[in-house]
Amino acid sequence: MSPIITLTTDFGLADEYVxxxxxxxLGRAPQAKLVDICHKIKAQDIExxxxxxxxxxxxxxxxxxxxxxxxxxxGTNRRLLALRAGGQYFxxxxxxxxxxxxxxxxxxxxxxLDCPRLYLTPLSNTFHGRDIMAPVAAALANNxxxxxxxxxxxxxxxxKFILPELQIDAIHGNISGVVIQIDHFGNLTTNIHQRDxxxxxxxxxxxxxxxxxxxxxxLTSTYGTDTTGKLQGLIGSRGFLEIAVTGGSAAELLKxxxxxxxxxxAKKNP
Amino acid sequence: MSPIITLTTDFGLADEYVxxxxxxxLGRAPQAKLVDICHKIKAQDIExxxxxxxxxxxxxxxxxxxxxxxxxxxGTNRRLLALRAGGQYFxxxxxxxxxxxxxxxxxxxxxxLDCPRLYLTPLSNTFHGRDIMAPVAAALANNxxxxxxxxxxxxxxxxKFILPELQIDAIHGNISGVVIQIDHFGNLTTNIHQRDxxxxxxxxxxxxxxxxxxxxxxLTSTYGTDTTGKLQGLIGSRGFLEIAVTGGSAAELLKxxxxxxxxxxAKKNP
Amino acid sequence: MSPIITLTTDFGLADEYVxxxxxxxLGRAPQAKLVDICHKIKAQDIExxxxxxxxxxxxxxxxxxxxxxxxxxxGTNRRLLALRAGGQYFxxxxxxxxxxxxxxxxxxxxxxLDCPRLYLTPLSNTFHGRDIMAPVAAALANNxxxxxxxxxxxxxxxxKFILPELQIDAIHGNISGVVIQIDHFGNLTTNIHQRDxxxxxxxxxxxxxxxxxxxxxxLTSTYGTDTTGKLQGLIGSRGFLEIAVTGGSAAELLKxxxxxxxxxxAKKNP
Numbered sequence: 001m002s003p004i005i006t007l008t009t010d011f012g013l014a015d016e017y018v019x020x021x022x023x024x025x026l027g028r029a030p031q032a033k034l035v036d037i038c039h040k041i042k043a044q045d046i047e048x049x050x051x052x053x054x055x056x057x058x059x060x061x062x063x064x065x066x067x068x069x070x071x072x073x074x075g076t077n078r079r080l081l082a083l084r085a086g087g088q089y090f091x092x093x094x095x096x097x098x099x100x101x102x103x104x105x106x107x108x109x110x111x112x113l114d115c116p117r118l119y120l121t122p123l124s125n126t127f128h129g130r131d132i133m134a135p136v137a138a139a140l141a142n143n144x145x146x147x148x149x150x151x152x153x154x155x156x157x158x159x160k161f162i163l164p165e166l167q168i169d170a171i172h173g174n175i176s177g178v179v180i181q182i183d184h185f186g187n188l189t190t191n192i193h194q195r196d197x198x199x200x201x202x203x204x205x206x207x208x209x210x211x212x213x214x215x216x217x218x219l220t221s222t223y224g225t226d227t228t229g230k231l232q233g234l235i236g237s238r239g240f241l242e243i244a245v246t247g248g249s250a251a252e253l254l255k256x257x258x259x260x261x262x263x264x265x266a267k268k269n270p
Numbered sequence: 271m272s273p274i275i276t277l278t279t280d281f282g283l284a285d286e287y288v289x290x291x292x293x294x295x296l297g298r299a300p301q302a303k304l305v306d307i308c309h310k311i312k313a314q315d316i317e318x319x320x321x322x323x324x325x326x327x328x329x330x331x332x333x334x335x336x337x338x339x340x341x342x343x344x345g346t347n348r349r350l351l352a353l354r355a356g357g358q359y360f361x362x363x364x365x366x367x368x369x370x371x372x373x374x375x376x377x378x379x380x381x382x383l384d385c386p387r388l389y390l391t392p393l394s395n396t397f398h399g400r401d402i403m404a405p406v407a408a409a410l411a412n413n414x415x416x417x418x419x420x421x422x423x424x425x426x427x428x429x430k431f432i433l434p435e436l437q438i439d440a441i442h443g444n445i446s447g448v449v450i451q452i453d454h455f456g457n458l459t460t461n462i463h464q465r466d467x468x469x470x471x472x473x474x475x476x477x478x479x480x481x482x483x484x485x486x487x488x489l490t491s492t493y494g495t496d497t498t499g500k501l502q503g504l505i506g507s508r509g510f511l512e513i514a515v516t517g518g519s520a521a522e523l524l525k526x527x528x529x530x531x532x533x534x535x536a537k538k539n540p
Numbered sequence: 541m542s543p544i545i546t547l548t549t550d551f552g553l554a555d556e557y558v559x560x561x562x563x564x565x566l567g568r569a570p571q572a573k574l575v576d577i578c579h580k581i582k583a584q585d586i587e588x589x590x591x592x593x594x595x596x597x598x599x600x601x602x603x604x605x606x607x608x609x610x611x612x613x614x615g616t617n618r619r620l621l622a623l624r625a626g627g628q629y630f631x632x633x634x635x636x637x638x639x640x641x642x643x644x645x646x647x648x649x650x651x652x653l654d655c656p657r658l659y660l661t662p663l664s665n666t667f668h669g670r671d672i673m674a675p676v677a678a679a680l681a682n683n684x685x686x687x688x689x690x691x692x693x694x695x696x697x698x699x700k701f702i703l704p705e706l707q708i709d710a711i712h713g714n715i716s717g718v719v720i721q722i723d724h725f726g727n728l729t730t731n732i733h734q735r736d737x738x739x740x741x742x743x744x745x746x747x748x749x750x751x752x753x754x755x756x757x758x759l760t761s762t763y764g765t766d767t768t769g770k771l772q773g774l775i776g777s778r779g780f781l782e783i784a785v786t787g788g789s790a791a792e793l794l795k796x797x798x799x800x801x802x803x804x805x806a807k808k809n810p
Contacts, residue, residue, distance in 0.1 A: 305566065306559060325556050329564050
């Protein structure tokens with residue numbers, strides 16, 4: 001069996017940094033299959049990396065090893081960790097990038113990395129993706145056990161960022177959320193899940209979405225179904241409410257940023 | 271033998287979408303070799319995707335599986351298809367993106383996809399690349415037969431877009447074509463093939479190319495042969511007439527767009 | 541053993557060019573593992589490609605084959621070459637892109653390519669990466685010997701560009717260098733190596749760096765250690781002095797270009 005190692009970084013594609021990590025991995029675990037998830041995470045944007053990773057990981061087979069190098073604290077006293085969660089492995093800085101996997105549902109086991117015999121020498125202060133994390137990912141591909149990687153740490157000790165929370169008004173049937181990700185097409189993913197809408201027994205045809213003072217009436221089933229240029233709401237492939245524009249970019253039209261508020265309301269009877 | 275699966279999409283590289291499709295494929299066909307052809311197709315530009323695909327496919331070995339997800343109609347009633355053409359496989363929406371392979375020269379067999387047992391559940395309305403096409407590409411890598419994928423469909427039923435046609439004036443030795451692709455270097459590929467110029471017995475040294483009111487005299491043999499900054503015409507690596515600027519971008523210099531007209535004339539004797 | 545073939549080009553990612561080379565390679569050497577080092581080398585920037593390659597190659601295992609297609613002279617009388625250096629293989633135009641490996645330390649053997657039976661037919665004038673270099677890289681993956689690729693050539697005959705040299709004033713303890721690479725984060729890599737600073741017995745805490753009329757006092761150990769927005773100097777992961785801005789882009793702040801001068805001085809006692 002060829003183990004899969006995925007890579008998610010904020011390195012961009014203009015430098016040799018990603019290639020170098022792959023060289024290290026294939027030198028130590030030539031049987032590994034490498035898959036790029038995303039290297040265009042905004043520089044040092046831990047939250048975006050966390051979102052992209054949680055959206056991607058469920059589609060990979062069990063025992064996939066996810067290497068995540070978005071590491072603004074490289075060389076400082078932040079810790080590095082290996083995590084087993086949801087039947088997969090993660091190697092990343094302990095800076096919140098694994099937040100979504102530190103729940104009872106997913107978490108299985110974690111260690112703070114402490115296995116200098118695996119590290120590159122000399123060890124730099126500025127590129128632990130290359131010097132520490134890539135070697136550890138390769139070691140996992142070679143079936144090293146967690147106790148050989150470092151010291152066990154409990155879930156509660158690990159760094160999480162606070163996920164933006166929904167405000168749900170069950171009486172009036174209102175949900176207040178935010179935009180959490182803007183994709184390449186300019187579609188806005190919100191943190192309002194299909195389940196949240198269903199739980200309030202809101203009928204998709206009878207809701208109203210409000211974003212940036214614009215109102216959108218009802219949900220469409222997919223992108224291409226509405227008049228070109230028109231704002232629409234739909235449940236996207238990530239399972240969340242998305243705001244889109246047929247044949248255009250909702251992000252451009254609405255000049256939206258992450259964390260902009262989005263509201264779902266029961267349509268008022270006229 | 272490791273089957274090769276190529277990927278061509280308009281997803282860009284800023285999201286997890288491409289990685290997710292690779293996760294699905296490797297989970298089901300771990301022996302597959304994945305090759306990215308292009309993920310920077312302009313959003314929903316079926317014509318560009320079709321061009322890039324027909325330019326790339328001939329350089330891949332027999333039985334390569336090409337997965338093409340440029341799918342503005344996702345979730346609507348457009349069909350999806352698997353095609354065998356030119357000794358290779360294609361999985362794509364039936365929206366014209368396979369136009370170049372639907373000729374007598376290439377076409378072998380096609381089915382409309384109808385194999386729900388292969389699809390992801392729940393099936394989304396917005397990402398059939400992940401939920402349907404990636405699983406089908408993986409199934410082809412595992413040697414599934416076409417009859418297990420869906421119902422046979424004849425070539426004439428499949429969607430094609432109309433390729434821009436050349437106007438050839440054999441008497442005066444003129445060819446009128448258009449720009450069909452602008453590459454990363456700003457080189458303009460036209461739809462005038464080397465063969466079209468040869469058929470008119472035009473001597474490469476004695477032709478004139480007209481584009482955007484500029485005249486180019488004769489063909490050079492390659493990019494670096496002319497004075498820096500000078501417009502030149504040459505037969506590019508795709509076999510078509512290209513307009514280029516030594517050390518610069520013809521697209522910028524001429525402010526060209528796809529479908530801009532290009533003319534090849536026999537040079538007038540003075 | 542699967543041989544590794546890396547790819548470094550100035551092709552960008554908007555066309556099928558990189559994918560096409562991979563198709564050729566996998567058709568001939570299906571066992572090869574392909575790794576992208578960088579395809580966003582500035583168009584025809586031989587110096588940048590050379591830098592990226594020398595920074596990446598040491599992290600790949602012995603016998604890795606590096607394919608480098610930054611080839612402004614394609615189709616002219618420039619030669620192509622296969623090089624063995626530092627225990628690895630290189631296939632590239634003889635245009636200086638391998639400069640860093642043409643030293644006594646690295647150089648082992650080189651041939652000018654002359655093996656038309658391996659080339660694609662018809663041979664284009666404009667894409668030797670596809671028609672010649674990819675096939676030669678595949679042949680190396682299949683263990684072809686150098687004498688079957690072409691004619692031996694001595695190191696002194698090969699094209700090198702002149703690397704910017706340091707000016708070192710050992711008496712006053714000053715080093716004058718230049719910026720040689722600006723990365724995705726806007727960090728400036730200089731040609732002043734950690735060793736150069738150590739050789740002058742300069743104490744990292746007691747040096748001053750001057751760039752664009754700005755003075756930076758002392759070296760920090762890593763990126764994230766200083767006040768946000770502050771210029772800092774540090775030894776980067778490539779072993780060279782880097783100028784960075786905590787949480788920002790030094791390139792933007794200083795409006796720097798490659799070859800801009802950088803000076804390291806012993807701090808004056810007050």
